[in-house]
Amino acid sequence: MQFWRSRPATKLPIMLNHQDIVDSLTENNKTHAWGSRRIGKDELYVARIPSTAGTGLPTALVVKKFQNANPALLVDDNVKNRCRSEMILLASICHDNINRILDVIEREEAIMLIYKYEVNGSLDYWLHQPKDAGRPLSWPERRAIAIGVAKGLCHLHHGCNKPVVHHNINSSNILLDQNxxxxxxSFDDAQMNMAGLDQPLPITDLPPGNFGYAAPEYGVAASELTEKVDIYSFGVLLLELVTGRVANGAGVDGLLAIWARDNCNELMANHLKMFKIAVDKGIPDQARYMEEMATVFKLGVDCTVGDPKQRPYIQMALKRLRHNRGRGSFCGLLIL
Structure with a gap:
């Protein structure tokens, strides 16, 4: 078939046994390693392969299988185009905080993209796991995760030849490696904006986003979407890291971004007396990091304002995260 004649760029040697991988794609190995906005479109598997000494290859992989909705049908142009668009996009991106394609397997009935499996799973699991399932993430770990996501987004928005908009930043799509x-x-819906930064994206068939993470302009101004939709989702992620709340909760609090915006001034008043109540109870040694967590919370609020033009660029958000790292200063509460 050879619809793609050059392999994606990768630092790892391509020495994978394709037949071992294909044989491992059983019903029991299906996974939700990350979430897609397009329900039921393509399937994900975790493939576990024998380790080859000295190659540096992972022993577990995520396999994304592209096939027709009717599995009895062979690969057609629609399947090829879906796979090709993801390959071309990710082959042009090389960054430590962005998942990359290791290999591609082509068969008559399906095309499979091979990704490294990040052994600690998703951020969603670590933030919202049952209380008795394992240890909570410390604040230094959460801060490092926030900075890592910001660095990855900064590369997408500002470091590529043309800005890339992810469209689906959420805690399920942030994976954590062994460190x-x-x-x-999850780059299913990512777009390269050929018009450049701040320019509207050509949106045609993008389905509704993850409720709670999706910027309000998806529903009211779909013809004016820019990279600032990722900033909104990133802001929700920051609020999630600080509070441990889900993005779309039940009850009177509802959407995390709206709750944070409505209560921000009260939470920040009186030397953070109320803010202490809002912090994730599972974070150890909270008093040591309270002011720093407050600055990240405030950044989350600034990233989720309704007007996308008022949201900071990811470069500024990253600068604010780095500036307040390890500081006890309250200056981070100011809008920079």
Whole structure:
């Protein structure tokens, strides 16, 4: 078939046994390693392969399988185009905080993209796991995750030949490696904006986003979407890291971004007396990091304002995260 004649760029040697990988794609190995906005479109598997000494290859991989909705049908142009668009996009991006394609397997009935499996799973699991399932993430770990995601987004928005908009930043799509380094995954709906930064994106068939993470302009001004939709989602992620709340909760609090915006001034008043109540109870040694967590919370609020033009660029958000790292200063509460 050879619809793609050059392999994606990768630092790892391509020495994978394709037949071992294909044989491992059983029903029991299906996974939700990351979430897609397009429900039921393509399937994800975790493939576990024998380790080859000295190659540096992972022993577990995520396999994304592109095939027709009717599995009895062979690969057609629609399947090829879906796969090709993701390959071309990710082959042009090389960054430590962005998931990359290791290999591609082509068969008559399906095309499979091979990704590294990040052994600590998704950020969503670590933030919202059952209380008895394992240890909570410390604040230094959460801060490092926030900075890692910001660095990845900064590369997408400002470091590529043309800005790339992810469209689906959420805690399920932030994977954590063995050192809890953040890796952005799920590029199903990502777009390269050929018109450049701040220019509207050509949106045609993008389905509704993850409720709670999706910027309000998706529903009211779909013809005016820019990279600032990722800033909104990133802001929700920051609020999630600080509070431990889900982005779209039940009850009177509802959407995390709206709750944070409505209560921000009260939470920040009186030397953070109320803010202490809002912080994730699972974070150890909270008093040591309270003011720093407050500055990240305020950044999350600034990133989720309704007007996209008022949201900071990811470069500024990254600068603010780095500036307040390890500081006890309250200056981060100011809008920079």
């Amino acid at each position: 809890f380094k953040a890796v952005i995954a």
